[in-house]
Amino acid sequence: MLKRTGRQARLVLRRIQKNKNPFVFSYGVTPAQKWIAGRKRREKQFKFFGFISIALSALFLGSLILNILGNGYSAFTRVQLYIPIEFSKEILDPEGTNDPAVLSKADYRKLVRNGLLYLFPADMPRAQKFELYALVSKAGYYQLCEMVINDPSLVGRRGELWLPAASNVDMFIKRHSLKSEIGISHYKVSTRQFSMLKELIDKERLRKVFNRQFFTGGDSQEPEQAGILGSFIGSLFTIFVCIAVAFPLGVATALYLEEFAKENWLTDLIEININNLAAVPSIIYGLLGLSIYINILGMPRSSTLVGGLVLALLVMPVIVIATRNALRAVPHSVRYAALAMGANPVQVAMHHTFIYALPGIMTGVILSIARALGETSPLLLIGMVAFLTDIPKTITDPATTLPVQVYLWTNNPEFGFVENTAAAIIVLLFVLVVINALAAWVRQRFEIKW
Amino acid sequence: MRTSDRIIKAFLQLSTVLSVLITVLIVLSVFSETMRFFSHVSPLNFFFGTEWSPQTAIRADQAGSSGSFGAVPIFVGTVMIAAIAMAVATPLGLLAAIYLSVYATPRFRNAAKPVLEILAGIPTVVYGYFAVVAFAPLIRSAGDYLGLEVASESALAAGVVMGIMITPFIMSLSEDVISAVPKSLIYGSFAMGATPYETVRHVIIPAAFSGIIGAVLLGISRGIGETMIVVMAAGLSAKLTVNPLEAVTTATVQIVTLLVGDHEFDSPKTLAAFALGFALFIMTFLLNMAAQIIVKRYRQQNA
CATH class of the missing domain: 1.20.5 (Single alpha-helices involved in coiled-coils or other helix-helix interfaces)
Structure with a gap:
């Protein structure tokens, strides 16, 4: 030395x-x-x-x-503007047909514009008017359209409504101090728009509310209208399929290997194989899913069914390893006692060892759910990256999952999607924390210390 | 045995067979597509060509309609990003493991371990987001400050973020290895008056060396197979360079870009993705096997 x-x-x-x-x-x-x-x-x-x-x-x-x-944080609130709206018959339905087809094609933009002009002196120059119009989001037009279609009796009436602000205005109000003009160009807000907004604030026609749309909507081209419910449901379906397949198969494999298989070169090979499968890059499973499930078996592309089956292959080795560790922790005295009472080997395994190992197995399964929930790359390959505004209803519908949604939004160049992406990540991490806490609770509450 | 018991046992056996079948299926499906690819493009071209531009032509008579499939730039890019990642992850993970097992008080351990466990549990897409939104711009402005030209999708940014992702993995593996070093050796070293550093350097690391190598190999295999960080933060164009400030592409990035979107299944373009996948599978498989054998031997040696 x-x-x-x-x-x-x-x-x-x-x-x-x-x-x-x-x-x-x-x-x-x-x-x-x-x-x-x-x-x-x-x-x-x-x-x-x-x-x-x-x-x-x-x-x-x-x-x-x-x-x-x-x-x-700012994605959880949205800015709304209080605007007088006259559902004038001349604009919406001049012939008085009350036909939904006519009503859905009407010019709702005009209603919003008239309302905005009502709030400000109407004799402003044309360019200035367009700056005023740009304060309200397109989502506001859709909202009015939906209201009128649901209740055609609104035509001809007038009232005041909270409508969503445009994405850049929304970000500006939430993130800017509003005390001076410094930095307003970062939000693409003009000096005139700034003074208009100040006037709206003074008249108490501007408010921040909880962003329900983010939790109840599907994806959208407009950042202020995009929500995560579609991808969240997609994640739920995928996990459901994944666990429904991987749990029985993984636990059964582990039970067989640990309780029945003789120790020889074949079981050694299987063990090495399973350890290796756990370390295969996840994208390879995507290739497998693409060529076998979609190409050979003809399952629907982009569906949560295929996504779940791919993730099942991915988490199965994890479940096998966790289950084997849990089974190994059960002392042999339990097995001998059951055998001495006349149980056959299958009864020993199913009625005794398996039951005692169950808390450990459940912990492993819950952690593998967390793993599957965060997985993205194999899902890209089987086409779960489409732009979808609809919320999936069955496991064969095309869908995305939460991490894929994060990926899609990160790629979107529009400014407003940055806060949506970060908010979707907050939701994803929150769900993962809850799952991990659940696993820790199961371990502490039920696991038997021998 | 009762019939129901027999059925249960048969089910257990069947599942085991099925789990082995998965490996066979992976190899067969990816391998057969790879063979189909090699009937279009010669393996020599694929493994030694330096030109990668897999665009297939819109019209059949268009010039250069076959595309060129020389994968060397992709392999170089993959290895470079994985190397940057390991250059970050190996010292960080190993030093953290040593500090936690040799120096840290129990209170510090209880505070520090969750940090690394959380890092290990964060989905890779989140790392990718962070690399794109925060880390790559940071590296760029640092490069501007130093007067260096940094590509917005530099290999450095992707590699460093990937290294942080692998750090907890290396740490937990090498901590296991370090804790398996026989206590008698460590106490013997202390009894000779060695400082903790001398004990680590001359006793613990030599005793745990093969296990640490195993951990590093597993880390490399993860770096090579990692997808989301590089898909989001690394480049798309296959450029043959070893400058970490330029944009390079990796095998996983190419697989994703070739296969995302609608495509017919027979073009060399989509089949090329399977060939890359197969190469990736073989590489990671060999690394994992080597690591497993080394770790197993290490355990027997210390038993």
């Missing part, structure tokens, strides 16, 4: 070999003192590096979470 510790140590060694005291030296600092100081310094440095590496990981996690929260 001394050979590797450097020059000072060799000096000390030489003095010892010459029968001289290494701590006594005719002048200055002795080699022994230098050596010990060097060892202490290296010790400190090494400890510092270890600490730094943990601190760096924590720093990264902290900035990741802060970034997501900072970008995403």
Whole structure:
């Protein structure tokens, strides 16, 4: 060891070999003192590096979470404008047909524009008018259309309504201090629009409300109208299919390997194979799903059925490994006792070992759900990346999942989607935290310590 | 045995067979598509060609309609990003594992371990988002400050974020390995008056070396197969370069770009994705096997 510790140590060694005291030296600092100081310094440095590496990981996690929260918190509220609307008969249904086909094609933009002009002096120049119109989102037109179709008796009446603000206005109100004009161009808000908005705030015609649309809507081209319900339901269906297939198969495989199979080269091979499957890159499972489920078996592309089956292959090795570990933790005395009472091997496995291992198995299954929920890449390959505004109703409908939705929105260049993406990530991480807490609870509450 | 018991046992056996069948299916399905690809494009071209432009022509008589499928730039890009990732993950993960098992007080351990567990549990798409939204712009502005030209989809940004993703993986594997080092060796070293650093350097690391190598191999295999971070943060064009500040592409990125969207199943373009997938599968399979064998041998050696 001394050979590797450097020059000072060799000096000390030489003095010892010459029968001289290494701590006594005719002048200055002795080699022994230098050596010990060097060892202490290296010790400190090494400890510092270890600490730094943990601190760096924590720093990264902290900035990741802060970034997501900072970008995403504002998506949970939406800005609305209170606008007088006259459902005038001349615009909507001049012939008085009351026919939904006519009503759905009417010019709802005009209603909103008239209402906006009513709030501000109507003699403003044309360019200025368009800046005014741009304050309200297109989603407002759809909202009015829907109202009229549901209740045609509205035609001819007037009232005041809360309509969603345009995406850039929405972001601007939520994120800007509104005290000065500095930075308004970042939100593509003009000076005139800024003063119009200030006037609306003074008249109490502008409010922030909880963004229900985000939790009840499907995807949309307009960031202020896009929601995560479609992808959330897609995730639920996918997980359902995945667990319905992977749970029985994985647990059965583990039970067979652990309780029945003899130890020979074949079971060794199967074990190595399963460990390897757990480490195969997930995208390979996507290739498998594409070529077998879609190409050979002809299952519907983009559907949650195929997605769930692909993820089932992916999590099955995980479930097998977790189940085997849980079964191994059950002491042999349980098996011997059951055998002594006359149970046959299948009864021993199913009625005793399996039951005792169940909490451990459930923990493993819940954690594999978390794994499947965060998986994205195999789903891209089987086509679950389509732009879908509809919410899936059955497992054969085309759908996306929550992480795929995050991917799609990240790619969207429109400014307003940044907050939607971050908010979708917040929801995804929240669900994962809940699942992990559930696993921890099951482990603590039910697991048997032998 | 009763009939119902027999049925249960048969079901258990059948499931086991099925789980083995998955591997066979992966190999067969991906392999047969790869063979079909090689009937269009020669393997020599694929493995040694340096030109990758898989666009198929819209009209059949168009010039260059076959596309060119030289995968060398893709392999180089894949290896480069994985290497950057490991250059981040190996020191961070290993030092963190050593610090936690040698120096940390129980209180610090209880505070630090959840941080790394959370990092391990975050879906990769979230890392990809962070790389795109925050980390790549950061690297770019740092490059501007230093007067360097940094591509907006630089290999460096994707690689570093991937490295952070692999860090907890390396850490937990090497912590297991370190805790398996016989205590007698460590106490012996302390009894000789060695400092903790000297014990780590001259006793723990040599004793745990093969296990650590196994962990690193598993980390490399994860880096090569990782998809979402590179799909979101790395480039699309296959450029043969070793400059980490430029945009490179990886095998997984190409598989995704070739297969997303509507396409007929017979064109060399889609089949090329399967060939890349097969190469990826073989690479990761070999790495995993090597790691497993090394770790197994290490366990026997210390038992």
